[in-house]
Amino acid sequence: MTIHTTKPNSLRAPASATASAIAKASVAATMALALTACQSIDQIPTERVASARLTLANGVPAGTAQLLANGNTLTLAIAATGITPGEHGFHLHTVGECKRPDFTSAGGHLNPTNEGHGLDDDDGSHLGDLPNLSVPSSGTVTTTVDLRGSRAEIEGYIFDTDGTAVIIHADPDDGTSEPSGNAGPRIACGVLTKS
Numbered sequence: 001m002t003i004h005t006t007k008p009n010s011l012r013a014p015a016s017a018t019a020s021a022i023a024k025a026s027v028a029a030t031m032a033l034a035l036t037a038c039q040s041i042d043q044i045p046t047e048r049v050a051s052a053r054l055t056l057a058n059g060v061p062a063g064t065a066q067l068l069a070n071g072n073t074l075t076l077a078i079a080a081t082g083i084t085p086g087e088h089g090f091h092l093h094t095v096g097e098c099k100r101p102d103f104t105s106a107g108g109h110l111n112p113t114n115e116g117h118g119l120d121d122d123d124g125s126h127l128g129d130l131p132n133l134s135v136p137s138s139g140t141v142t143t144t145v146d147l148r149g150s151r152a153e154i155e156g157y158i159f160d161t162d163g164t165a166v167i168i169h170a171d172p173d174d175g176t177s178e179p180s181g182n183a184g185p186r187i188a189c190g191v192l193t194k195s
């Protein structure tokens with residue numbers, strides 16, 4: 001996989017990325033998915049706001065997550081690899097720090113408005129509550145999710161003084177249990193860094 005240098009800056013792999021073929025392929029897969037998951041040309045996110053390099057608990061690279069913008073909508077696009085097949089909790093966490101091996105340094109869910117946890121619960125949900133990742137037998141998953149709220153508001157929360165992390169858990173988020181959906185240990189983590 002070659003990342004062509006003639007592409008606009010927003011479509012290139014992060015300059016700081018390692019030469020890992022996995023990471024480069026993941027970036028390309030993320031962009032391809034972002035371009036195909038949309039309904040029409042004016043819905044395609046055209047600006048990369050931030051990106052995160054995901055790492056497993058053992059330090060192995062596990063793909064990328066990118067924060068993309070289209071107008072007032074922010075979309076998180078993830079291309080993760082090396083993940084156990086099945087359903088996995090997937091969240092934004094409130095501190096942009098991924099200390100291995102347990103990633104507890106990332107704190108709890110990003111929840112700037114003090115809501116309850118859970119996309120399926122009736123007491124609201126955290127901004128960082130995202131749908132479970134459904135990982136196929138290949139161990140590689142690509143998907144996009146639109147974040148809830150205006151771009152300016154969400155960027156303010158994500159790029160606060162302590163930053164924000166993207167986390168994948170070992171188990172599925174049950175959508176209701178406080179405070180984190182009973183999703184088990186954190187198996188992959190990446191810090192969102194402005195592009």
Ligand SMILES: [Cu+2]
Pocket residue numbers: 089090091092093109167169180183
């Ligand atoms: Cu989490």
